[in-house]
Amino acid sequence: MEDWIRALRELIVEELKRSKFPLPADRSICSKWMEGMAEGGRRILYTSCMYQLAPLIDKAVDLLRAMGASSGGARARLAAVGAKAFGRLVLRPDEERLRWAEGVLKNIAAMLKRAGVEFGVLRDEPYSGALLYELGFERDFAEYAKSVYAYFKEKGVEEVITVDPHTYHVLSQIYPKYVDGFDLKVYSYMDFVKPAGARIRGRVVVHDSCLYARYLGKYDVYRRLLDEAGVERAEDPYVTGRAYSGCCGGPIESVRPDVSAEVAKLRVQQLAKLSEVVVTECPICYVNLSKAGRGVVKVYDLAEVLA
Structure with a gap:
């Protein structure tokens, strides 16, 4: 795994130097x-x-999974070699x-x-x-x-x-x-925004960005925006509470995509108990939960909901 992380660093750093973009x-x-x-x-x-x-x-x-990024030992070492080829691709x-x-x-x-x-x-x-x-x-x-x-x-x-x-x-x-x-x-x-209404109907459940909710003081801000737009929210202190809401799994996806997928699946199961419509405020959360929630929940970004 250390070999893979070292290769991942080299890939990101080189791409940023070349294009100010973290991926090819x-x-x-x-x-x-x-x-x-x-x-x-x-x-x-x-x-x-x-x-x-x-x-x-x-x-x-x-591509990370194919290279063996979710494994240890020999596969992770092969993944580190494969990362150099990954850097020459254009996604x-x-x-x-x-x-x-x-x-x-x-x-x-x-x-x-x-x-x-x-x-x-x-x-x-x-x-x-x-x-x-x-x-x-x-x-x-x-x-x-x-x-x-x-x-x-x-x-x-x-x-x-x-x-x-x-x-x-x-x-x-x-x-x-x-x-x-x-x-x-x-x-x-x-x-800054002042919603004039909502683009969707029905009750939603908010999946909180860990950063917004716990560290950046935005937990109540996007809830207020949804309220002002006339969107009904389903809440549970152990699912959507400021201190207890769960992670989407995104932050570890580049290192352990297998673990990331399991975390996302668990989070979808929690949210689905409250509503089949999930609202996120983060593109990483959106991608991870949309992928894990296919056929279970419909995921929207906050900016898709507010009108």
Whole structure:
């Protein structure tokens, strides 16, 4: 397993150096949804390519499993060798999932505009580096974070509106610890939007992002947005409580996809007891729970639900 993790680090670091993207893929998928939007400005809507990466996750994980990333011993050592070939591939997103990602981001942008929020976008925006930090590659993260901050300053950015918990967490809580003089103001889109209604009907259950619920103070924010939109919520303190809600399994997917799948399956079983409609606020949660919940639950992103 150590061989695989070492190879995984090399793959991510090399890709970030080459393209500011953590996976070997066409960078244009990050900006396709931005058509017609203003470029740059002091306040930007920053996706970190997180939603656009979601359509690639299934394919990447399938490759990881084929290489033996979920095993130890000889298979893990073979996986480490295979990772070098993996780095030479260009992953192609599933078009349906890519359209889903673009739809979510367009909905977020539309809600911000309706709320009177002025912002621009950066068509060559880099990935935040959250994965490096979450996998424990601290030195690599520190170096990369400084380069991303320098990029923002060069573009004249002063305020950043994020769309997912991992980016919001790493920019607001972690960058200031590693980047001297960090002075960007960091927000979530949820801080600004005012829903006019809901796009779905019936009772839903909220799957909480661990970061949003436990560390970033957003547990009540997206619940309030759902309430304002007229969405009925099913709650259980041991399933959806702030301290007891479970993980989707996503954070360990690149290291142990087999364990990640089992965690996601268990989480789906818990949520399905409350409702067949699950609302997430994170693209990683969405992908993992959608995959594990096929035929059991229907998963939506928060920005798909709010109108």
